[in-house]
Amino acid sequence: MTATTSSTSGTASRPGGRSAKVRAAVHRAVQVVVSEDSLDVLTIPVIAARAGVHATTVYRRWGTVGDLLADVATSRFTGDLVVPDTGSLRGDLERYAFDLAKDLGDPDTLALVRATIGTGGEQGAAACRGERERGLDAILERERARGGQPPALEHTTDGVLAPLYYRAVFTDLPLTTEWARDLVARLLPDDDA
């Protein structure tokens, strides 16, 4: 409740401390509940019980299920996506798309995304993007440093990120690697290999 956003991990993030363990346990519990159970039991007491923590703790540190989901989504979608470096723009983008497709194709991840969008509000939805666009920008920047002329970040987002998210969230179509490769192929001109 005390500025959930910044200070959630603020005073309680000394690695190895009890706070950090509680935080990790709660995060795991959220993922488990979101994945296994129905969405209508996604409540603080249930999560706390799954985490082996008292509900009071969760109420005090996060306050709302929405804030908790946004926090989980933030730490889930930031930092674990390594920016590929294959040497070519096309290779980087394809690798990027494959990784993202694999990630969003995971039912657990998808359930977390959907729940976070619904309950986490505006910042929850933003947390689901995480650092994806930053990673994309890094790829384009590297190509620029190589002397190439990559498409704009906006075009790349529209052409690669958006279809992956849309198909994952709104449809039940599979996120195949062939389709992901097509997305990159349609974005880049066909002249180079």
Next chain:
Amino acid sequence: MTATTSSTSGTASRPGGRSAKVRAAVHRAVQVVVSEDSLDVLTIPVIAARAGVHATTVYRRWGTVGDLLADVATSRFTGDLVVPDTGSLRGDLERYAFDLAKDLGDPDTLALVRATIGTGGEQGAAACRGERERGLDAILERERARGGQPPALEHTTDGVLAPLYYRAVFTDLPLTTEWARDLVARLLPDDDA
């Protein structure tokens, strides 16, 4: 909209009857609550109170907030989107994109989409797509009848639908008409006007 009669409104869809009025009132109440209040008060009693209906009625007809949201989203996103017919593929797609951008740009609509994704599960997310892809397919089919060679439905979905939904749901960027026009321009080859 005649399709909706099959499931939820089955016995209660005689136009003008009391059931239909209750249904409409509840649907309006859902939209109001989703738009104005926080998402955590999106509960049957609150919706029923807003609609001037007893909660028992809502429990019996819909059962769950998720089912109710899916029903609202279904009737909201099916039938109200007229397929444009401007005479050219580009004109049709641009008009389609403009309409969709305007629709998804509405905060109330967006709130409904987000809530439905979160609470309505798989079918809720599918309901948010509604008949959009069918409308897109109609546009492409008309171009095909004209003798043209429009892009595949999958490509059009990835190039127009997906970016619109992604930007609306996951970002706070505005859905401008210029950007929507760009989406169509990037999808179609530049040779024709």
Next chain:
DNA sequence: GCACAAACGCAGCGATCACTGCAATCCAAA
């Protein structure tokens, strides 16, 4: 006009939720 079925309103039940003082515990610094 009458009877029948469906839908709705009403009151109340158990269960759960969100939240709050107070005590105990833990971690870090002196």
Next chain:
DNA sequence: TTTGGATTGCAGTGATCGCTGCGTTTGTGC
């Protein structure tokens, strides 16, 4: 080791939720 601040556990409260019989009203067919 001791001290101080912060975090967590505990028990309890009011409020709300989801749901269920029962009576009433509405709309339709005879």
